[in-house]
Amino acid sequence: MRRDRIGGRDRVAYQRLRCASDSFQLAALLIEQTRVLLDIPAGDDTALTALALLITSGAAELIVVWLDGGLPVERPVLIRIVADHVVEMVGRLPGMTSS
Known part of the structure; x- marks a missing residue:
């Protein structure tokens, strides 16, 4: 189905599917x-x-919320929050890979 012919809920579903595909590729x-x-x-x-899925999907959702005004912080603060959490999560990987 062509994107320009999708309306209402179908358009939202299409956008979610496209975002999920992009998140999985990332x-x-x-x-x-x-x-x-x-x-x-x-x-x-x-x-x-x-x-990786948590980081890509979670960061994307966080940015959408921030862009919509749902997280009232300045851009540098948001970047620091995301970077700090990603570094912390990745730092735990070596102990988690054998689980």
Whole structure:
């Protein structure tokens, strides 16, 4: 179905599906780069996959909320919040990969 013919709820569903696809592609890139950087063997990446999806989808949702005015912080503060949390989560990966 062409995008310009989608209306109402179908348009929202289409946009969510497209965003999910984009998030998964970004997560796949994050997974591969992190696997190489932290020397995590293929097949031992369940925690990494979950974390990559959490980071990409969660960050996207957070930014949408911020853009809509739901999080009243300045841009540098938002960047620091996201960066600090991502670094903390990635720092826990080596202990989680064998789970």
